[in-house]
Amino acid sequence: MNEEQMNKVDPPKGRFYVLGPDMGASGRGHGVELDNEEEIPWPTYMSEPSEIGGLASLSVVPKLRFDSRVGDMPLDLQGGFNGYWLVSQPLKDVMEKVDAEGFAFAKCAFQLEDGSEGEPHYLCEVTRILDAIDEDASSVKILDGYQNGKYYSLSGGGKLSFKATEVADSHVFMDKHSGSRIYCDRVFRDALIEHGFGTVINPRGVWIEDAAGY
Structure with a gap:
């Protein structure tokens, strides 16, 4: 970790989330x-x-x-x-x-x-693909040589911040440098929780994790 990374302020939590299938769900998996x-x-x-x-x-x-x-x-x-x-x-x-x-x-x-x-x-x-991640405000591995020039890897963890002007009022989106990873904002996350998806007790296949402390 270089000096710039050590002095970087962590992104605020509770604003954006990584969204996907719950890979740790119990059972045999689907048939x-x-x-x-x-x-x-x-x-x-x-x-x-x-x-x-x-x-x-x-x-x-x-x-x-x-x-x-x-x-x-x-x-x-x-x-x-x-x-x-x-x-x-x-x-x-x-x-x-x-x-x-x-x-x-x-x-x-x-x-x-x-x-x-x-x-x-x-x-x-x-279907919404943005150039949304703010590299300067994030702590993330940046790998070269990918289809869109680079890839943001969260292997080993990461702390993501997003460009407010790029995201605007989008509630769910992909990032052009994040492969298949999908992100959502607090509004979308709260709606899922309100309807019983992504909860701790019974996530119903939905996994949600704060992108600011992955």
Whole structure:
């Protein structure tokens, strides 16, 4: 750690959060297979600048199939579906209520083991990609040689601060130098907690951590 880093003031806590699936959830994991994965385009953040990627370019209905031999029924938020999240109807409702312009959704055909249709589930992507992290006010590893020139790594921890003018009134967003990592503000975080997502006792698949002290 150099002198500049030692003298840097820590970002204020409670303003922005890292948001994602709860990777530490108990149980066997989900037993949902995406049968037509090869027909699902890559998310926008994984596409080349000249490509039209993401759910905006989706031309088929995502087909989900539940197999209890593989795992349990999905939580309200699950990751790993060709780069997208899988979200339940209740979680989608909260997301859209707080920041409808920040997301794209695609309703899935969800087949249960008896052949019946499961509860509504959606592939979800965050469509708002900003250059949001304030390097001068953050403590974060900066790696070179990535698609957008650099990558902010939180391996080993980090303390992130964000540019107020860039974030503006956005409640959820990705950062162009953070890969698949998703951030949200206090408004979005509080709405999730209010509706029972991301709580300590039963997070329902939602993991939230303060970006100022990751």
